[in-house]
Every structure is written in structure tokens, then in C-alpha cells.
Amino acid sequence: KDFTQKIFSDHNKNNILISPEESELIISQILHQNSSNFPLFFHKEVPSSRMIRELKKFISTLINRKVNYPECLKDLKSSKSDQLELVFNEYIKYLKENNLVDGDLLLHWVIQQLTGSNINSFNNVFIYGFYEPLPLEKDLIKSIADNSGNFYYAIPFGDNKAIFIDDGQWLGIKDIQKNIPKDQAYQISNIFSDIPKSDLSKWLFISSKRDRLLEVRTIAMQIRNLIARGADPRKIAVAFPDLNKGAAFVNEVFPDHGIPFDVAIHDDLAQSPTIQTIFDMLKVPALNYKRTHLVGLLKSPYIRFQYEHEGKKKRLLPNEVDFESLAANIIEGSNNWLPGFEALIGELKSEIESPDTPEPKRNSLGNRVKRIEKLIKGITELFNDIKTLEGKKTIGDHIKKLRCLLSKWDFQKLTDYHEEEIYERDSKALSSFFNLLDSMELSFLVIPTKKIDLNEFLTTLSLLTQEKKYRKEKENRNKVQITGLREIVHLTFDYLFIADMVDGEIPRVSLSQPFTSDLEVERMGLLTKKDLLRQERYYFLATLLVAGKRVYLIYPQSERDKPLVFSSFIDSITKCFEYNTWGEIENTTSILLTQFNEGKKLAQGELDYAMITNTSPLKVSNILEKINIENFYRKKDYNSKYDGVLENDNGIVEEMTLKFDDSKIYSPTMFEMFGLCPFRYYLKNILYLDVMPRINTEITPQERGSLFHRIVFRFYNERKEKGFTKVTESDQKEALQHIKTIAHEEFNKFYYDDPVWTAFKQKYLGDDILRQGLLETFIKKEIEDIPPDFSPAYFELSIGNPIKPGCVDKYSTEDPVILDLGDGDPGTVSIRGKIDRLDITGNNKFMIIDYKTGKKDHSFKDVKSGLAFQLPLYILSVENLNTEIDGIAGAYYFVKNPFEINKWIQIGDKTYKDMFGSLGKVNGIRDDFGVMLLGSLNHIKKYIKLMRRGMFHPSVHFGKCPDYCEYKTICRFNDLRLFEFEGSELDESN
Numbered sequence: 001k002d003f004t005q006k007i008f009s010d011h012n013k014n015n016i017l018i019s020p021e022e023s024e025l026i027i028s029q030i031l032h033q034n035s036s037n038f039p040l041f042f043h044k045e046v047p048s049s050r051m052i053r054e055l056k057k058f059i060s061t062l063i064n065r066k067v068n069y070p071e072c073l074k075d076l077k078s079s080k081s082d083q084l085e086l087v088f089n090e091y092i093k094y095l096k097e098n099n100l101v102d103g104d105l106l107l108h109w110v111i112q113q114l115t116g117s118n119i120n121s122f123n124n125v126f127i128y129g130f131y132e133p134l135p136l137e138k139d140l141i142k143s144i145a146d147n148s149g150n151f152y153y154a155i156p157f158g159d160n161k162a163i164f165i166d167d168g169q170w171l172g173i174k175d176i177q178k179n180i181p182k183d184q185a186y187q188i189s190n191i192f193s194d195i196p197k198s199d200l201s202k203w204l205f206i207s208s209k210r211d212r213l214l215e216v217r218t219i220a221m222q223i224r225n226l227i228a229r230g231a232d233p234r235k236i237a238v239a240f241p242d243l244n245k246g247a248a249f250v251n252e253v254f255p256d257h258g259i260p261f262d263v264a265i266h267d268d269l270a271q272s273p274t275i276q277t278i279f280d281m282l283k284v285p286a287l288n289y290k291r292t293h294l295v296g297l298l299k300s301p302y303i304r305f306q307y308e309h310e311g312k313k314k315r316l317l318p319n320e321v322d323f324e325s326l327a328a329n330i331i332e333g334s335n336n337w338l339p340g341f342e343a344l345i346g347e348l349k350s351e352i353e354s355p356d357t358p359e360p361k362r363n364s365l366g367n368r369v370k371r372i373e374k375l376i377k378g379i380t381e382l383f384n385d386i387k388t389l390e391g392k393k394t395i396g397d398h399i400k401k402l403r404c405l406l407s408k409w410d411f412q413k414l415t416d417y418h419e420e421e422i423y424e425r426d427s428k429a430l431s432s433f434f435n436l437l438d439s440m441e442l443s444f445l446v447i448p449t450k451k452i453d454l455n456e457f458l459t460t461l462s463l464l465t466q467e468k469k470y471r472k473e474k475e476n477r478n479k480v481q482i483t484g485l486r487e488i489v490h491l492t493f494d495y496l497f498i499a500d501m502v503d504g505e506i507p508r509v510s511l512s513q514p515f516t517s518d519l520e521v522e523r524m525g526l527l528t529k530k531d532l533l534r535q536e537r538y539y540f541l542a543t544l545l546v547a548g549k550r551v552y553l554i555y556p557q558s559e560r561d562k563p564l565v566f567s568s569f570i571d572s573i574t575k576c577f578e579y580n581t582w583g584e585i586e587n588t589t590s591i592l593l594t595q596f597n598e599g600k601k602l603a604q605g606e607l608d609y610a611m612i613t614n615t616s617p618l619k620v621s622n623i624l625e626k627i628n629i630e631n632f633y634r635k636k637d638y639n640s641k642y643d644g645v646l647e648n649d650n651g652i653v654e655e656m657t658l659k660f661d662d663s664k665i666y667s668p669t670m671f672e673m674f675g676l677c678p679f680r681y682y683l684k685n686i687l688y689l690d691v692m693p694r695i696n697t698e699i700t701p702q703e704r705g706s707l708f709h710r711i712v713f714r715f716y717n718e719r720k721e722k723g724f725t726k727v728t729e730s731d732q733k734e735a736l737q738h739i740k741t742i743a744h745e746e747f748n749k750f751y752y753d754d755p756v757w758t759a760f761k762q763k764y765l766g767d768d769i770l771r772q773g774l775l776e777t778f779i780k781k782e783i784e785d786i787p788p789d790f791s792p793a794y795f796e797l798s799i800g801n802p803i804k805p806g807c808v809d810k811y812s813t814e815d816p817v818i819l820d821l822g823d824g825d826p827g828t829v830s831i832r833g834k835i836d837r838l839d840i841t842g843n844n845k846f847m848i849i850d851y852k853t854g855k856k857d858h859s860f861k862d863v864k865s866g867l868a869f870q871l872p873l874y875i876l877s878v879e880n881l882n883t884e885i886d887g888i889a890g891a892y893y894f895v896k897n898p899f900e901i902n903k904w905i906q907i908g909d910k911t912y913k914d915m916f917g918s919l920g921k922v923n924g925i926r927d928d929f930g931v932m933l934l935g936s937l938n939h940i941k942k943y944i945k946l947m948r949r950g951m952f953h954p955s956v957h958f959g960k961c962p963d964y965c966e967y968k969t970i971c972r973f974n975d976l977r978l979f980e981f982e983g984s985e986l987d988e989s990n
Contacts, residue, residue, distance in 0.1 A: 254480075281405065396441055795809050
């Protein structure tokens with residue numbers, strides 16, 4: 001390559017040498033301009049970047065192997081070969097017409113110059129290291145020979161026909177000298193032949209280990225052993241058949257053993273964090289300003305965008321943008337961000353103005369409003385910058401705009417690096433990327449281009465970047481060298497380790513040629529599996545000969561419990577040579593193992609001898625404290641601050657006593673939450689922790705519940721204004737039409753417009769042909785299931801909440817209900833809430849009805865054990881408001897879909913069982929109805945006491961912890977721990 005490029009630079013006059021990336025751009029352009037002729041190469045109207053790379057590889061194969069394609073296929077010709085031939089011809093034609101030369105045709109160009117006597121003869125030429133050169137390489141070598149005074153060509157050769165078949169006869173030189181010394185290298189070269197065994201036991205060592213991790217650990221321990229005995233790290237090498245796979249293990253293991261090493265690996269430029277951030281910048285406008293893309297961009301440490309706010313430079317914090325954009329339900333679209341934030345500000349201000357909002361939360365919401373207003377300013381400025389990337393432009397103009405934005409955001413300033421290694425990695429990646437941009441700009445001076453949009457520019461840039469490699473670290477020959485099998489050939493080391501010698505890795509004979517079958521490969525004269533095996537043997541032999549003093553072979557026996565088969569080369573080498581074993585070394589150099597052993601000393605109480613290796617200084621007492629939090633404090637009963645038991649902190653107890661004094665107003669759901677999980681109550685109602693909102697692209701469960709409540713409230717309220725509420729068979733048709741009309745009006749308040757929304761509406765309304773909707777089933781159930789003595793009377797009866805006219809029953813009150821808790825402190829409790837519906841009889845007996853549009857989540861047992869409070873507290877509250885009526889039952893009305901609508905009494909007074917009709921056959925109808933209601937008050941009294949004491953531990957109820965809990969990620973609840981409990985103040989037994 002260097003030789004031909006030197007000849008080209010010295011003697012070229014009219015041609016331009018193009019890069020592999022430019023070659024791919026030309027192929028891409030040929031495909032796009034003639035897409036109807038190449039259906040084979042298009043997927044969803046676009047040729048993939050992989051397809052273009054495969055085409056370039058195919059063209060290179062035809063050129064370097066001088067394949068007469070497709071004539072060589074003979075009867076195997078097809079539409080595929082016709083399309084491939086057309087791509088090849090169009091590519092060659094394009095290069096000739098534009099005086100371009102690619103890396104493959106460069107050899108042909110130099111051959112023409114040599115045979116045309118355009119270049120002066122060489123005096124002395126030495127060529128060595130070529131193993132079975134390609135046909136075009138042979139032509140170049142012969143052309144050089146013909147133009148040389150003295151020509152010397154060294155051929156890797158030996159007597160072993162399983163490895164060597166190229167004897168150089170193609171050179172046409174009569175005087176070919178064979179110099180094959182009978183030394184150790186000669187012995188080793190007979191590895192794949194039937195010869196008597198040679199003794200290489202002082203040079204050759206073989207081992208196997210359980211898996212790849214242990215394999216690399218064994219290599220690391222042996223290297224430490226060699227270095228301890230005086231070996232020079234520079235003279236030690238480790239070779240892997242798959243360097244990328246091996247490097248992953250080396251990067252984990254070698255630092256643990258303190259081994260200095262250098263990995264001879266080139267990383268994909270597209271995988272560089274720096275370059276990924278540049279693509280993230282382009283994706284934001286190219287893919288319609290998606291929320292996820294913008295948040296991802298801002299999370300990058302390479303983004304230094306700043307905006308002016310109140311005279312100071314500010315950064316957009318990704319966690320703030322993430323949280324508030326989720327809360328605003330922003331999905332994508334630059335025009336949706338600001339309206340979404342403004343709507344959210346309106347919602348927050350409404351909540352601030354609500355008298356029901358506690359003062360600490362009101363202050364928190366006020367801070368959120370200020371934060372969102374700041375975000376609006378920052379995002380507006382950021383979008384103004386990014387919008388410069390939009391629009392149709394030439395490739396050159398797209399690059400200019402990108403460079404301009406990178407400069408404005410100080411992207412190229414590699415400052416504030418605390419680690420030299422990361423600085424080196426990023427600077428090399430950026431340098432390689434900007435070289436790529438330079439190359440693209442030069443390319444499109446030669447390659448004509450039209451104006452393209454940002455999406456197409458992003459695709460083109462991505463295609464070229466995927467091909468680029470870069471070395472992220474400086475090469476360091478003073479360390480142990482980690483390399484690939486073929487990369488190490490012709491080098492010299494004292495000690496060589498060849499790892500991962502398993503079938504499929506060594507040898508590799510499954511190399512596939514793009515667009516060709518095995519028979520086509522044979523017709524084209526390409527490498528067969530037999531040829532590949534011969535080459536693999538040669539490179540393995542050449543790798544072995546790198547080792548001067550010792551070579552260590554090793555292979556893993558399994559991978560993730562899957563057995564691995566050792567390489568056939570292991571079998572060959574053990575048949576030909578006497579060898580020694582290795583790898584049984586005590587692990588004394590691993591930092592991790594040392595730390596593990598030190599941990600065991602701590603666990604056994606050997607505090608005087610324990611020390612923590614390779615960490616910042618820590619007191620042993622601090623480490624033990626952290627261990628004890630898990631091993632002692634989080635066992636058995638909840639009894640420490642680590643489980644939310646805060647009663648030993650006098651300051652917290654004092655604060656909780658004030659917070660939960662007699663003026664505190666509670667809702668039934670607050671007590672249900674505390675009863676089930678005090679820790680969740682603490683996070684939500686004391687710390688006011690907000691969880692990350694979710695983006696909702698369809699109606700939420702909360703919206704579904706509110707929608708049904710509004711429809712039914714309006715239906716019954718309007719009937720009540722006309723003087724009747726109960727639905728009868730005689731007005732069934734009119735009632736159904738009435739409730740459907742209301743439903744249509746409520747549906748129109750939403751802005752959804754997709755198949756999911758259409759199906760949801762149909763579930764409610766049904767259709768006029770076959771399907772009965774939920775509302776029609778509801779009307780039928782109202783006729784069939786309401787006990788004869790009851791009539792719907794009050795709807796959305798609000799207690800202790802601000803009254804919104806038209807949304808609640810006219811008998812609602814803003815004052816909370818104060819219930820008597822009996823002797824002792826607390827003596828009363830203030831209750832607020834909203835009762836979905838109250839049905840009443842002619843003799844002033846009433847039933848509370850609570851609609852459920854989700855799942856059935858409470859049982860009668862929950863009422864008794866203090867986990868369900870809605871029905872009992874609402875009964876007591878209504879009796880407190882109106883002493884002339886008596887509550888005799890509480891019922892759930894389950895409304896999920898047209899096939900799942902039913903009502904059942906959860907708690908009821910057995911004295912009035914005959915009044916309940918078909919609803920009276922349940923466990924909750926009891927003789928001790930009044931006692932049961934008082935039992936709920938007793939639970940409340942106990943809960944308030946626990947709140948005041950600071951008892952906010954996780955749940956004590958086995959199997960009750962819900963999957964949907966918003967705080968699941970920070971909770972330490974474990975069902976199994978409850979088996980160790982000796983008792984709990986929240987337990988029913990207590």
C-alpha cells in the first residue's frame with residue numbers, strides 16, 4: 001500500500017486517489033440514480049449501509065482476483081449476477097470518466113505505469129512476507145521485477161504441503177534458491193504432517209481452564225510470575241483469534257493483577273462517546289425533536305450549551321428537562337414543547353391555589369413553576385441553535401453548519417479532563433471525525449451532489465462513520481502486548497500466549513463471500529474452505545514462530561455452561577510434539593481476591609489484621625457499619641431508622657406530632673395507604689417525593705375513571721333536576737339515549753384520534769348492529785340490580801373539598817367532617833373525600849356506592865384489618881352530616897367493560913338484609929355492623945398515633961405489596977422477611 005501510494009504521488013498527473021468511504025458514496029449514488037435496475041439491493045426503498053459495504057467488498061474481490069465476472073459463472077448466471085455486473089461496470093465507468101482511482105485500482109494504475117516505461121527502473125528491490133499473493137498483487141510484483149536491476153523475493157516456504165504450495169514459479173524466474181535450515185523452526189513447520197514426535201517440552205506449554213474468564217486470569221498470573229522472575233514486559237505478548245472478544249476479558253483481568261498492557265485494537269469511530277454525541281445533536285432536528293433524543297443529548301458530558309438567565313450563564317439540566325417534559329406529556333415536535341410546558345405551569349398554579357394543598361408542597365410547586373419557566377428560555381435558545389442544521393443543503397453546506405454549531409457549543413475544547421486516558425481517547429476520536437468531514441468536503445468537490453435534507457445527510461454521515469476505525473490510546477511498546485493472531489506475525493517476543501484455542505476460533509474456515517454460493521465461489525476461483533484451512537495453518541505456524549523462549553497455549557472448556565470443543569490445531573500439535581503443562585499457579589496477585597479475603601477477616605472479627613486493598617482510606621468501623629445495615633438492621637422486625645422507624649429521633653417525633661395534630665385533615669385513601677405501607681405514605685405525603693411521570697399516548701386509567709364518573713354524575717344529576725332518578729324498564733330506551741348523548745359530549749373534550757381511542761369509545765357506546773356497549777349494560781344493571789327500596793339520591797357528594805359548581809352534588813360542603821375517636825389522644829379526626837353515589841330508601845336508610853373502573857382491590861377482610869376505609873368512613877361521615885338518615889350498607893360497583901359490570905355489598909347491617917335483594921348474599925353483611933364501623937375508627941386512632949411517633953416502615957402484610965407501586969425502586973420490602981417477624985404494631989393480631 002505504501003509503495004503504490006508513493007509511486008502514485010510521485011508520478012500522477014491527472015487522477016485523484018479516493019478513500020474507501022468515497023468509494024462507498026459513489027456506489028450509493030449509482031444505486032440511487034438507477035434504483036429500478038437494482039431491486040436486489042434495496043430494502044424499504046433505501047440500500048442499507050451494510051449492503052453498500054458488501055458491494056464494495058465484492059467489487060474489490062473482482063478486481064484483486066481478476067475475476068471474469070459473470071462469464072465465469074456459465075450456467076449459474078442469474079438476475080442477481082446481472083445486477084452485480086451492472087453495479088461493477090457503472091462503478092468502473094464512473095471512476096474512469098472522473099479520473100478517479102480507488103485503493104484496489106491503484107495497483108492496476110501502478111502496473112500500467114511500470115509496464116509503460118513511465119517510471120525509471122529500480123536498482124535493488126527486496127520483497128518479503130507475502131504468503132500466497134492475490135493475482136493482481138502477483139502482476140504488480142512481476143512488473144516491479146521487470147523494472148529492477150536486482151530483484152530479491154523471499155517466499156515463506158517449507159516441505160509441509162499442508163501449509164506451503166506457493167513455490168514462486170509464477171514469477172517466471174529460473175534461478176529460485178531453496179533455503180530451508182533444519183532448525184527448531186523447521187521442526188515446528190511440520191506440525192500438520194505425519195512425522196515422528198519432536199521434543200519441544202522446554203518451549204511448548206499447553207493448558208485448559210473452565211471458562212474464558214479463568215483462562216485470562218491464568219494468563220495474568222503466569223505473566224506476573226514471569227515478570228517476578230525478571231522477564232521484560234515488552235517481550236511478552238498475548239494473541240487472541242478474536243482480539244475484540246479477548247480484549248474485553250483482558251481489560252477486566254489484567255488491571256486486577258497489576259499488569260501493564262497495551263491492546264493493539266482499533267475501535268469503531270461510531271462507538272466513541274464523543275462522536276455519538278455529535279450524532280445525537282443531528283438526531284434531535286432530523287427526527288422531529290423527540291423528547292427522548294433531547295434528554296439523551298443533554299445527558300452527554302460533551303454538551304456545553306449555555307443560555308442567559310437573569311444575567312448568568314446557565315446549563316439545561318437533563319434530569320429537569322426529563323422530569324418536566326414527561327409531566328407535560330411532551331412526545332416530539334419542536335412546536336409542542338413550549339405549549340406543553342405552559343399547560344403544565346397552568347396545572348401547577350391551580351394546584352398551588354387549591355386550599356387542599358399543604359404549605360410545604362405549595363412551596364415545592366412554586367419552585368417547579370420557576371424551574372419550568374427557566375427551562376422554556378433555555379430550550380427556546382437551544383432549539384434556535386439546532387434549527388440551523390435543518391433544511392435542504394449540499395453536503396458541503398451541511399458540514400459547514402455542523403462545524404459552526406460544534407464551535408459555538410465549544411465542542412472541540414477538550415478541557416476539564418481528570419484522566420489522561422480519556423483525554424487521549426476523545427482527542428483521537430474527534431481528530432479522526434474531523435478528518436472524515438475534511439474528506440467528505442473534498443469528495444463532494446469531485447463527486448457531484450444535489451441538495452439533500454438533514455435525514456439524508458445523517459444517513460450518509462452515519463454510513464461513512466461506521467467504516468472508520470481509530471486507535472483510542474497511544475501505542476506503548478513498553479508494556480505487555482495484547483494483539484491478534486495475524487497482527488503478530490513476523491514480530492519477535494520471548495514469551496507468547498495464544499488464548500481461546502477452540503473450534504470455530506482457530507481455525508476459521510467459514511469466511512463467506514458476499515452475494516455468492518459455494519458453487520459460485522468455485523467458479524470464480526475464490527478461496528475454498530480447503531484454501532482457507534491452509535492459510536489458517538500458515539498464520540498459526542507464523543504465530544508460533546514469534547516465541548523465542550516459550551509459547552503458552554490455552555483454551556476454555558465451556559462458555560455459560562455450554563461445552564466448548566478445543567481446536568483441531570491442539571490435537572495436531574500434541575501428536576507432533578512433546579510438550580509440558582502449565583497454569584497451576586496460586587493466585588496471590590489479584591486485588592479482588594485480596595479484598596475478598598480481607599472481607600472474610602472482617603466477618604470473623606479480625607479487625608486488627610484487616611485492611612482494605614486498593615481503595616481510598618476507610619475506617620474498618622465504617623465498613624462494618626455499612627455491612628451491619630444489611631446483615632443486622634434489615635433482619636426480622638422493623639426496628640431501626642434504616643427501616644423508617646424514626647421514633648428514637650426526638651426532633652422528628654416533635655415535628656410529626658405537630659404535623660398530625662387535631663387540625664390535620666385526612667382522606668380515607670391516606671389511611672389505606674398508611675395501613676398497607678407506612679413507608680409509601682412517608683415518601684408521598686411527608687417527603688412529597690415525585691416519581692418520574694409517564695408519557696401518555698392514550699387515555700390513562702385515571703382519565704378513564706374520571707370520564708365514567710362525569711358521565712354517570714351528569715346523567716343522574718340531570719334526571720334528579722327533572723324530579724326522578726331511578727331508571728325503570730319503561731324509560732330504558734330514553735335513559736340509554738340520554739347517557740349516550742352525555743358520553744359523546746364528554747368524549748369530544750379529548751383530543752385523541754387513533755384506533756385505540758376509537759375502540760375505547762366503541763366499548764362505551766357499542767355499535768348499532770351487534771355489539772352492546774358498556775353504557776347500555778350499565779343501564780340494564782341499574783334496572784335489574786337496584787334493590788326495590790333504594791333510589792339514587794346524591795352524586796359526587798364532596799366533603800371538605802373546594803366546591804366546583806356543576807361537578808359535585810349541590811349538597812356538598814367545603815367543611816370536613818369531624819368524627820369522634822373516643823377517649824385518649826387523638827380524640828377526633830377530620831375527614832374529607834368525595835362519595836360517588838348515595839342511594840336512599842323511603843324510611844331514610846342509605847347505602848354508599850363507590851364506582852370501580854379498575855381492578856377489584858379490597859375485600860371484607862381488608863375492612864376488618866384496617867386496609868379499606870372508604871365505605872365505613874363515608875357512612876359515618878354522612879351520618880354526621882345528616883343525623884336524620886342512617887347508613888346500613890356500603891357497596892362497590894365494578895364497571896370495567898360491557899361483560900364485567902356487577903355490584904356487591906362490601907359491608908352491611910344484617911338487620912336490613914331483606915332490603916338488599918339480590919345484593920344481600922355476601923360475607924360482609926353482619927350483625928355487628930356498628931361494631932365494625934367503630935373498628936375502623938380504632939384503626940385510624942392507632943395509625944395517627946404511629947404517624948406521630950415516626951413509624952414509617954415498609955409493609956407488614958404478606959402478599960399485599962402492589963406491583964404498580966411508584967416507589968418500588970427505592971423500597972427494601974421483602975415478603976420473605978415477614979416470616980422472621982415476631983410481631984408488629986400494624987398486625988391485625990395486635
